[in-house]
Amino acid sequence: MGNRQDIRVILGSLRYKSAPDTTLLFNVPLIQTAKENVEFDRSLDVNLEQVFDNERQNSDIIRPTCKFSLLFQNAYSGFTNYPPFENNLYYLNADSAAALQCLSGATTISWTGVPQYNEFDFIRTDYNVSGYTQPPNEHLTFIPKSASSYNWNFFVSYGYENDYTKPMRATDKKTNIILNWIVGDGIPFIIENTVYNGRNTVSFRCPVKHGMMVGEFVKLSFSYNGTDLFQIDSLGSNTFGSEEYVFNIIDVGYLGGTFSDGVTGTAKRVILNEHEDDTISTYYVRRNKILTDSENAVLVKAGFEQNIFGEKKKYESSGFTPNQVARVSVKEGSQSYTLSFNKDVRVNPIRDNQKRPITELFFTVVYKGFFGWMFGLPDGSGGYHGLKQGWEFNLPLNSVGAPDYWWSNFNSNSDTNIPVGTYTTAQSIPPYVSSSFNGFTYIESLKEGDIIDGDYCEWSDYDQKERTISNIFHKLRFNPFVFKIGGTVANQFGYYYQPHHVLTTRVFSDYIEDGDIRNVVGIPDYSHFSTTKNLFIWRDLYPYGFVDSGGIGVSYPFLNGVHYPFKNIIFRIIPEGTNYNEQTIIADPTIDPCE
Amino acid sequence: MSNKFLFTIPKGNKSIDLPIEIKWDFYGRDDSIELYEEEVLVDIIGVAKDFEILRFSHSPYIPNQKTEIKYDFYFYDSSVPVSASTVSTDWVNSYQFPNANPSGFSSTQIYYYEKPFTKSFFKLDFYDTKDTQSQTNYFTIIIPVQQGATESASISPLTPNVNIRKPSYTLDFVGDKEGFFIYWLKNEAFLNIDTFYMSAKFFDGRLGIFVKMMNEPQSSLSDKFIFDNGQYFFNKVVIDYTTKTYEVFDYLNNRIGAGSPIKWYEYINP
Numbered sequence: 001m002g003n004r005q006d007i008r009v010i011l012g013s014l015r016y017k018s019a020p021d022t023t024l025l026f027n028v029p030l031i032q033t034a035k036e037n038v039e040f041d042r043s044l045d046v047n048l049e050q051v052f053d054n055e056r057q058n059s060d061i062i063r064p065t066c067k068f069s070l071l072f073q074n075a076y077s078g079f080t081n082y083p084p085f086e087n088n089l090y091y092l093n094a095d096s097a098a099a100l101q102c103l104s105g106a107t108t109i110s111w112t113g114v115p116q117y118n119e120f121d122f123i124r125t126d127y128n129v130s131g132y133t134q135p136p137n138e139h140l141t142f143i144p145k146s147a148s149s150y151n152w153n154f155f156v157s158y159g160y161e162n163d164y165t166k167p168m169r170a171t172d173k174k175t176n177i178i179l180n181w182i183v184g185d186g187i188p189f190i191i192e193n194t195v196y197n198g199r200n201t202v203s204f205r206c207p208v209k210h211g212m213m214v215g216e217f218v219k220l221s222f223s224y225n226g227t228d229l230f231q232i233d234s235l236g237s238n239t240f241g242s243e244e245y246v247f248n249i250i251d252v253g254y255l256g257g258t259f260s261d262g263v264t265g266t267a268k269r270v271i272l273n274e275h276e277d278d279t280i281s282t283y284y285v286r287r288n289k290i291l292t293d294s295e296n297a298v299l300v301k302a303g304f305e306q307n308i309f310g311e312k313k314k315y316e317s318s319g320f321t322p323n324q325v326a327r328v329s330v331k332e333g334s335q336s337y338t339l340s341f342n343k344d345v346r347v348n349p350i351r352d353n354q355k356r357p358i359t360e361l362f363f364t365v366v367y368k369g370f371f372g373w374m375f376g377l378p379d380g381s382g383g384y385h386g387l388k389q390g391w392e393f394n395l396p397l398n399s400v401g402a403p404d405y406w407w408s409n410f411n412s413n414s415d416t417n418i419p420v421g422t423y424t425t426a427q428s429i430p431p432y433v434s435s436s437f438n439g440f441t442y443i444e445s446l447k448e449g450d451i452i453d454g455d456y457c458e459w460s461d462y463d464q465k466e467r468t469i470s471n472i473f474h475k476l477r478f479n480p481f482v483f484k485i486g487g488t489v490a491n492q493f494g495y496y497y498q499p500h501h502v503l504t505t506r507v508f509s510d511y512i513e514d515g516d517i518r519n520v521v522g523i524p525d526y527s528h529f530s531t532t533k534n535l536f537i538w539r540d541l542y543p544y545g546f547v548d549s550g551g552i553g554v555s556y557p558f559l560n561g562v563h564y565p566f567k568n569i570i571f572r573i574i575p576e577g578t579n580y581n582e583q584t585i586i587a588d589p590t591i592d593p594c595e
Numbered sequence: 596m597s598n599k600f601l602f603t604i605p606k607g608n609k610s611i612d613l614p615i616e617i618k619w620d621f622y623g624r625d626d627s628i629e630l631y632e633e634e635v636l637v638d639i640i641g642v643a644k645d646f647e648i649l650r651f652s653h654s655p656y657i658p659n660q661k662t663e664i665k666y667d668f669y670f671y672d673s674s675v676p677v678s679a680s681t682v683s684t685d686w687v688n689s690y691q692f693p694n695a696n697p698s699g700f701s702s703t704q705i706y707y708y709e710k711p712f713t714k715s716f717f718k719l720d721f722y723d724t725k726d727t728q729s730q731t732n733y734f735t736i737i738i739p740v741q742q743g744a745t746e747s748a749s750i751s752p753l754t755p756n757v758n759i760r761k762p763s764y765t766l767d768f769v770g771d772k773e774g775f776f777i778y779w780l781k782n783e784a785f786l787n788i789d790t791f792y793m794s795a796k797f798f799d800g801r802l803g804i805f806v807k808m809m810n811e812p813q814s815s816l817s818d819k820f821i822f823d824n825g826q827y828f829f830n831k832v833v834i835d836y837t838t839k840t841y842e843v844f845d846y847l848n849n850r851i852g853a854g855s856p857i858k859w860y861e862y863i864n865p
Contacts, residue, residue, distance in 0.1 A: 036619060044632055051636060055643055063647070127769045144768040145655065145662045298650065342649050342781070342839055561643035 056544050056558045060348035064156055064503050065340045066363050066567040069307050072120055074331045075575035076493060078478065078485035079110040084132045084139035084427060085373070085482060086322055089113030090329040094320035101322065111322050115483070117330040119373055120495075120573055122299060122337045123148045131323065139371065139425055150371060153445050154297035154339055155364040157500065159353040160289035160451060164282070167413045168456070169406050170207035170393045179207060179264055183456060185221060186268035186283050187211075187469070192261055193251060196234055200251035202259045203237055204267060207393040208469050209244040211281075211458055217270040218247065219280060224258045229273055271462050275532040279462040283469070286353050286454040288362055288500055294445040296343040306334035339363065344562065347505065354459060354466060356526040357541055359507060362454070362500040363569065364446075366418065367476050372440025375420055376479030377409060377489065384441050385409050386420035388477075388494075391456050391470040395496060397577045407475055408491035416474065417452060419444045437481040454500050461528045464512055464539045474499050475576075496574040503567045508539035510552050645782040652768065652776055654840035656853035664775060664843070665856035666738065668717060668762035668797065668808065670699065677819050677863045683812040686860045689746060689761050700801060702748035705759040708741070714800030715740050717762070719774070721791040721832060725825035733791065738764060738774040762797075763856070777841050779834060789836065792829040793843070795859040808859035810845065820865045830857065 012021040080086050091097070091113040101109040118126045124147050126133055133142035164184030171178055172190045179188040189204035196203070204218075212218060212232055220228045233250045236243035251259070271279035311333050318326035347358040367387060369375070377385045394406045394414075406414050422439040429437055446452065456470040477494035478485050487493055514535040515523050527538035544563065547553030557564040653664040669686035671677070690712070692699030704712045717738040722730040744765070745758035766775035780786055795808035809827045813819045816827075830851065831844040843852040851857050
C-alpha cells in the first residue's frame with residue numbers, strides 16, 4: 001500500500017466547531033508493486049535456433065549474388081576500313097574479299113563480317129592481340145583490370161521514385177495505329193466494337209497487359225454523357241491469351257462516335273466505383289537508384305558452366321585475312337558468369353518507390369562498349385546519341401520490317417540519361433570514316449546515387465500492390481562511322497537487353513491488414529489510410545525465412561550476420577526483330593508419392 | 596515465516612539463519628531481465644562474426660596502370676654443394692636444372708605433363724611475422740606448374756624443339772590468374788592484419804619433397820648458411836582494405852613485383 005502516506009483521517013468533531021462525529025468510510029486504493037514469484041521464471045533455455053532467427057531478423061545487410069547465363073546471337077554483319085577493327089572481324093566473305101584484294105592489290109576492300117564475341121562478352125579475353133589490344137598499331141592498350149568492365153558495367157539498384165510524366169508510344173499490331181500517351185494517364189487502348197457471347201460489346205485492345213478483372217471498373221480518358229467510369233463485363237476477344245490484353249464493356253447502345261472503332265485513349269483500373277479516389281490505380285515508370293559503383297562489382301567465370309549452344313569459332317587462315325595473319329575468330333560464346341559485390345547493401349535506411357521497406361533489389365547491367373564499336377552519331381547539340389531505352393511493346397519491328405520510330409534518333413523520348421564519352425586513337429582513320437568521324441564513343445559508368453529509368457508499373461493503394469506492366473529495355477547500335485551494317489543511319493538495327501533484373505529480398509503478405517490507429521498498436525509507417533474502409537491498410541512484411549502455405553516468402557542463406565540472396569539470370573542480348581518474348585515456362589515434373 | 600524456533604539461553608554468542616521465502620518480485624524487473632538475458636547470451640554464445648572473404652588484387656603501377664605480378668623461381672643443382680665459388684648464375688630459371696641427372700625434370704616429363712611434373716607446385720605461405728619461432732600461417736597460395744612462360748627444349752634428336760613450361764609466371768586479371776588474387780577477410784574487426792610475410796616453397800612431385808626458396812641466391816651472401824632468416828626467406832605483403840589491393844615489398848621496404856619479377860632462389864642446406 002504505497003499510498004498510505006497520502007491519507008489523513010480526521011475525527012468529525014475536530015473539523016469545525018459543533019461538528020458531530022460521524023462514521024467515515026473511504027476506499028483505500030491498493031497499488032501493488034510486487035507480484036508472485038513463479039518458480040523457473042528466471043530459468044531460460046538457450047535456444048540456438050531462436051538466437052539464429054533473432055540475429056537473422058535483426059540484420060539488414062544484404063550481399064546480393066547472381067549467376068548470368070549469357071545468350072547472344074551475333075546477327076549483324078558489316079564492314080569497316082579501320083584496320084584494328086577490320087583485322088579482327090569474324091569474316092563472312094573471306095574467299096571473295098581475299099581474291100579481290102589479291103587481284104586488285106587495293107587496301108580498301110570491304111571485308112564483311114561480324115564483330116567477334118569479345119565485343120559483347122562480359123569478360124574480354126583478347127588482351128594480347130597484336131594490332132588491336134597490343135602494339136604495334138593497336139586500337140588501345142588493354143588494361144587487364146578492365147577486362148570485366150570494358151563491355152558491361154554491373155550495379156545493385158533499387159526502385160527509388162516514380163515518374164508519372166514519361167511520354168510513351170506503342171503501335172497497335174492489328175491496325176498499325178500509333179498510340180501516344182503519358183505514362184501517368186494509364187493503359188493505352190484502341191476501341192473495337194464486337195459481339196461477345198451474343199452481346200454487343202465495346203472492346204478495348206491494349207498493347208500491354210491491362211491487369212484488370214471482370215467486375216472491376218475502368219476510368220477512361222474521355223467521357224460519355226458525363227461519365228467516364230464503366231464496369232468491365234468480360235475479358236478477351238475469343239483468341240488465345242487475349243484476356244490479358246483486351247477488356248470489354250457492354251454496349252448498351254452508346255450513341256455518337258465516343259466508342260467508335262479505332263478510337264484511342266487511356267484507361268485506369270478502378271476497383272470500387274463508389275470509392276473511385278481510393279481504389280484507382282496509378283501508372284508510372286519506376287526509377288532505379290544505383291547503390292554501388294562499377295568498381296564494386298566482382299565478375300568471374302562460373303567455373304565450367306556453359307550454355308547449351310556452345311562456342312562458335314573458326315580458323316581464319318592467313319591467306320584469308322586482310323593483314324595476312326592467321327588466327328581463330330569467335331562468333332558466339334557460351335561462358336556463364338557469377339557476380340558479387342565487395343560492398344554490402346544496408347536496406348533499413350532506404351525506402352522503395354512506394355516509401356515502403358525494401359523488398360526488391362535489382363541487378364542493373366549497363367552496356368559500356370568502351371572499344372567504340374557502338375553509338376557515335378552526333379545529336380546536334382555537341383553530344384552523341386548513346387543508349388536508347390524503350391519497353392517490351394517498343395521492341396517489335398514496324399509494318400515494313402524496320403525498327404519502330406520510337407528508336408529513331410529523332411525521338412528524344414527514347415534517350416537514356418546516361419552520358420556518352422569519347423576518345424580518339426593514334427591510328428589513322430580511313431578517308432570515308434574521317435569525313436564526319438569525331439571519335440570513338442562509349443557509355444560512361446554510372447556511380448552510386450545515379451538514377452536511371454526502369455520498368456513501367458501500376459500501383460494500387462487499395463490493393464497495396466505494385467505490378468510490373470512492362471520491363472524496360474536498352475538498345476545499342478553500331479557506330480556507322482566505324483562499322484557499317486546498312487539501313488537508315490538514324491534508326492538502324494541493333495541489339496536489345498534488359499538492364500534491370502529483380503532480386504526479391506523479402507515479400508509482403510498476400511493478405512491486407514487493416515486497423516484503427518486508436519486501438520491497434522504497431523500500424524506500420526508505410527500503411528495507407530483507406531477512405532473506403534476508414535481504416536489504415538497495409539501488407540505485412542514477412543520475416544526472413546518464413547514461407548507461407550501459398551509458397552510466398554523468401555528463404556536464403558544467412559551467415560556472417562548477413563543475408564545472401566541469390567538469383568539465376570538468363571541475360572539475353574537480343575537482335576532486333578527476333579522473337580524476344582519467351583514466356584513459356586517448362587513446369588517441373590510431377591513427383592507422386594510412389595517416387 | 597512458519598518455521599518453529601526454540602530459543603535457549605546461550606552460553607556464548609549464537610546466530611541463527613532465518614530462511615525467508617520471498618513469493619513476490621517487483622514489477623518492471625522483467626524488462627531489464629530480458630535485456631540481461633540478451634547480454635548473457637552474447638557472453639556465452641557470442642555474436643555472429645563476419646568471416647566473409649574478398650579478393651585483393653595486385654595494386655596498379657605505372658606505366659599504364661598495369662596490375663600484373665611476376666614470379667621467377669630459380670633452381671640449383673643440389674648435387675653440387677654451395678661453396679665460395681658458387682655464383683648466382685648457378686641458379687637457373689628452369690625446371691630442367693643443369694646436369695639434369697639426377698636433379699630436375701626432364702623435358703619429356705614437362706612437355707607431356709607427366710604426373711611427377713603436374714603434381715608439383717609452388718606454395719606461397721603468408722605469415723603474420725617473419726619470426727619463424729612465433730609466426731602463424733594465415734593462408735597459402737598455390738601456383739600450379741601448368742601456368743607460366745615457356746622455353747624451347749628438345750624432347751628427341753629426331754624432332755624439332757618444342758616449348759615447355761618454365762617457372763616464370765606473369766599473373767594478372769586475365770591469362771594466368773591462379774595465384775594472382777589474395778583472398779582474405781573482408782572485415783577487419785575479426786583479425787585486424789594488413790601486413791603479411793610471404794615465403795615460398797616448391798613441392799617437387801618427382802621426389803615428394805618441399806624445396807625452400809629465398810629471395811637472394813646464397814652465392815651473394817657472405818656467409819652462405821648463417822644469415823637472418825627473416826630477411827632472406829620472406830617478402831612483405833601489405834593489403835589495402837580500402838582499394839582491395841596488395842603490394843609486395845622487400846626487406847628494405849622497396850616495392851617489388853611492380854614491373855620486374857619477384858625472384859625466388861632455391862635454398863641449399865649445407
